[in-house]
Amino acid sequence: METNFFLLAVLVLGVTGAVFAVVLYFVAQKFKVEEDPLIDKIAEVLPGANCGGCGKAGCRAMAEAFVKQGDMEGLSCPAGGPAVAAKVAELLGCAAGDAAPKVAVVRCNGSCANAPAKNRYDGLQSCAFAASLYTGESACSFGCLGLGDCVRSCSFNGITIDPETGLPNINYDICVGCGGCVKSCPRNVLELRNRGVKDRRVYVACRNTEKGGVARKACSAACIGCGKCEKECPFGAIKVENNLAYIDFNLCKSCRKCEQACPTGAIHAVNFPPRPARAPEAAAPAPAAPAAPAPNQEA
Amino acid sequence: MKTFAMGGIHPEENKISTSAAIEQMPLPKQVVVLMNQHLGAPATPVVAKGDKVKVGQLIGKAEAFMCANVHSPVSGTVNKVDVCKDPFGMAKPAIYIDVEGDEWEESIDRRPEIKRECNLEPKQIVDKLKEMGIVGLGGATFPAHIKYSIPEGKKAEYLIINAVECEPYLTSDHRVMLEHAEEICIGISILRKALGVPNAYVGIENNKPDCIAKMRETATKFEGIIVEPLKMKYPQGAEKQLINAITGRKVPSGKLPIDVGCVVSNVGTTFAVYEAVQKNKPLIENILTVTGKHLPSQHNYQVRIGISYADIIKQAMGELPATTGKVISGGPMMGKAMCNLDAPTVKGASSVLVIDEDEATRARETACIRCGKCMQACPMGLEPYLFSSLVRNGRIEEAGEHNILDCIECGCCFFSCPANKPLLDEIRLGKNKMRAILAAKKK
C-alpha cells in the first residue's frame, strides 16, 4: 500500500513533467523569435538606466535601433557619453559619432530672494499640474516652480531642490546630459548645453520673454532684454529675441564679457577661476566642483 | 422628485447671499478688457490707442471659428492695447480703457419696459447672438452662436435651462431669477424658437422654493416652458448630469449633448440672450456674487466686464479680512483660486468667494484606505483612486483606458476622500498628459 502510493506519486509527477517538457519544447520551437545576437551585446554595453535620453523606449530599444540601422548616424546615448559610443562603434564596426558631452543647466534665477513668493501653493506637488493652474508662487510665469518634476524625472538621482533658493541643484558629477529633466520641465527652464572646457559654462539663467519692466518686477535677476550682452559679445554668440537673450554655446568662447555687462546678473558663468580684480562675482552659485576635464568640444 | 442617476455629494450649501438684491457696481477710473473672454481663440482688437469708444461698441472681433465678439463695457478713451495678467498671473492680450462718463451706443434700447415680441427668424437670432458676443455663463463661456447652430444631421429635441446653481455659496442665478423672471422666460422663448424645439425645461433644485414658485408663475404666461424641480445633489448643474436628471438620457463618453438631442443653456445666459436680441445690448455685464462666511456683508452685483477684482472687493468690504486664506473666482467646488486680484473680471465670472485660512488650507494627505468613497461619489462612475495611483506612477495610457478623459472635474472625489488625497489634481494632471499623448498620436 505505502509503496504503491510512493510509486504512484513518482510516476504521476514524472509523466506530467515529461509531457510538459515535450509540449514546452515544441511551443518554444514554434514561437521562436529570431534575434540578432548583436542586440544583446550592445544592450550590455549601454548604461541600462532606461533613461530615455536617446529618445527610445529604453536601452534595449536603443540597441535594436543601432543594429537595425547598422551605424551610429543620428543615434547617440547621452547617458553613456563617448566611452559607450566607442564601445558601440566597435561592436557595430563603424565610426563613433563625436557629439560633445552635454549637461543640463537651470535657466532660472528665480530664487526665493530674487523672486519672492506672492502666494502659497497648496496643491499637488507637481510642476506640470501647478503650471496648468497658474503662474506659480512667484509673479514670474516663466520661471521654475520648484515642485521637483525634474528631481523625480532624473534616472540618476542627480537633482535636488535647494531649500535655500527653491531651485533645482544639479549634481554635475552625476549629470550625463540624458535630457530627461529637460523633457519633464513644463516651463522649459532646463536646457541641455555643452559641458564646456573644464566644466566652464556661460548661459542666460532666465526664460522670461516679458518686457523688461514687467520681468524685473517679478524677479530682480531677470533678463530684461536690454541687449548690452549682445553688443558686448565679440563672437556674435548672443541674440536677444522677445526681450530675452540667448547664448549660442557653439559660438561662445567663454570670455565672460557678457557676464560683466549684464545689469541684473541674469548671465551665469560657472566654474571659472575668480577674476583678478574688482567686480564681485555676479551671483554664480558654482553648484559642484569641476568634474574630470571633458575632452575638446566647443565647435 | 428627479435627480441624476449615480454618485453625487451634499456639500454644505452656505447660500448666505440669497437675500441680497442685485446692486450696480460703480465704474472705476480704468477698465481692462481681456480678449480671452470665452472658450477658444482670443478676439482681435479693432481699436487703437487714443480711440474714443462708447458703451457697447465692438472692440474685439471674433475672427477664429471658436471665438466671440468683445464689446466695450464703458465709454472713454483707449489707453493702450497691450497684455494684462489674468487672475492666475498669466499674461493675456487686453485693451485698457480710461473711463469718461457713461455714454451708450444709440442702438442699445435702455428703456426699462420689457419687450415681449420677437419676430426674428432662427438664423437671425443666432447671428444676433454672434454679433452681441454672447457666451455661456454657466462657467465654460462657450460661444453661444456655435451652440445654437445645430450641426447638419442632428436635431434638438429638448432645450434645458440650467437654473440648478448646485455650487455652494453662489446666488447670482437665484437673484436673476427672482428679479428678472419675465425677461428670462422671453429669453427662453427666443432660444426655443432658434432651436425649433417644442418645450424648454427649467431645472431648479428644491433648495430654491422661491425661484421655483416665481418661475412657475411667470412661465404660465408663456408657451412650452416647464419648470422642473430637482432633488438637491451636487453636481446637478453639470451638463451631463442635468440632462440625465431631466430627460433620463445619458450623453455617451466623448459625445456632446446634441448627440442625444439636448441643448443646455444657463439661466444667466437666457437673460443675456433677452437683452441681446430684444434690447440690442451686447454682453458687457454679468451678475456676480461677493460672499464668504467671514465677510461683514454679502452682495450680488451687476458688474461690467473689465472691472478688477480688487475694485469689487474694495466696494464690497473695503479690504479683505486679515484671516483670508483664499479668494476664489466661482464656487468652492469648481472655482479657481486667484493669485492676482488686480486682474479684471471676464464674461463668465460668477462670484468672488472669500474663504478663511483655516478652511482654505488642505489637510495633510494620509494613505488611501481603499474605502471606495471616491468611487461612490463619482457621478461618472469612474475610479478616482485608481487614476491617482496610475498617474503617480506615470501609467497615463492605462488611466486613459479606464476613461480618465470622461472626468467632468466636479471635485466629488476629493471632497469625499477621508485620506485627503488630492485626487482631482492628479486626475487633471493625468487628463492633460493623456490629451498630449492623443495629440501626439494624431500627428
Next chain:
Amino acid sequence: MKLLNISGSPHVHSDESTKKIMWRVNLALVPTLIVAIAYFGLNALLVALISVAACVLFQWLIEKFIMKVPSTICDGSAVVTGLLLALNVPATREMLWLVIIGALVAIGIGKMSFGGLGKNPFNPALVGRVFMLISFPVQMTTWPKPGENLFSMVSVPTTDATTGATPLGILKENGAEALPQVWDMLIGHMGGSLGEVSTIAILIGAIYLLCRRIISWHIPVAFIGTAFVFSWILYGCGSSNVDPLTTILTGGIMLGACFMATDMVTSPMTKGGQLLFGFGCGLLTIIIRTWGSYPEGVSFAILLMNSVTPLINKGFKPKRFAC
C-alpha cells in the same frame, strides 16, 4: 497681508478623515469589549489593554526606527488592530503575554511590512490571530468558563448549559445535544474568544457603523446569509449536525462578518464585489467548519478571500455613466 493660498478645486472638503473612521470603528467595538469584560472579568480587560498597547508600540517603533517616517499611531488604525486581535483570543492568563507575539506579527508582518496602513493585502489582526492559532494551538483553544475566571471581578451566575469549551468545539466532539440555548448565544453566555460571545453587542456596533456609513450591508449580509443557507442545506442533507441558526450565532461569524471582513483596506470596493466577497467568506467558513480539522474557519475564510480582493476589484468595476 498674508499670502493667498492657491490650489486646484475643490476648495472645500467633507469632514471625513481616516482618523475619524478608525476611531469610530473603535467605538463600535466597545459594546463587544464590555460584554467580554462582563463575562470573562479582569483578564479580558487586561488582554485587550496589552494587545492594543503592543500594537501601538510596535507600529511606533517600526515607523520610527525602521521605516523612518512620521508616526501615524494617532490615526487609530493600530488601536483597531489591537482591539480586534484581543477580541479574537480567549481570555486566559497565557494570553497576557502570547497576545504580544500576536501583536508583533499582526503589526510587523501583517501591516508594516507592506508599507503600513492601506497597503496591507490581509487583515492584520487576522494575520496575528492565525499565526497564534497555528503556533500555540493549545493555548488558543483553551477557553475560560464565563464568570468563573481566576481574576473575575464581575460575578455572572452560570448555568449548567455553559461549559468551558466553545459551542463549535462541543459540536465537533460531543454532538448537538450539549449546545447552549439560542438566547445564551445571543447575549454571549457561552465559551469562546473575547469577541465571539455576544451577538447582540456585535450587532449594536455594526448598526452604528452602518449608520455612520463606514461599512455597507453587503459584506455582512452576504457572509452571514451564505453561511446560513449553506449550513441549512448541509443540515438538511445530513452532512452536518449543526442547525443554521446555531451556525451563524456561534464562533466568529458575527464578529468576522461585521468587523473583520468589512475592513476597508482588504475588502473589495464595489457593491457587487463586496457581495461576492461575503459569499466567498460564508462558503469557505462552512466548508472549513464541516470538513476541516479546525472547529472554526472564519479567520481562514476571510484571509483567503482577502487574497482574491485585488482580483475582485479588477473584475467588478463601478458602472460607468452612459455605458
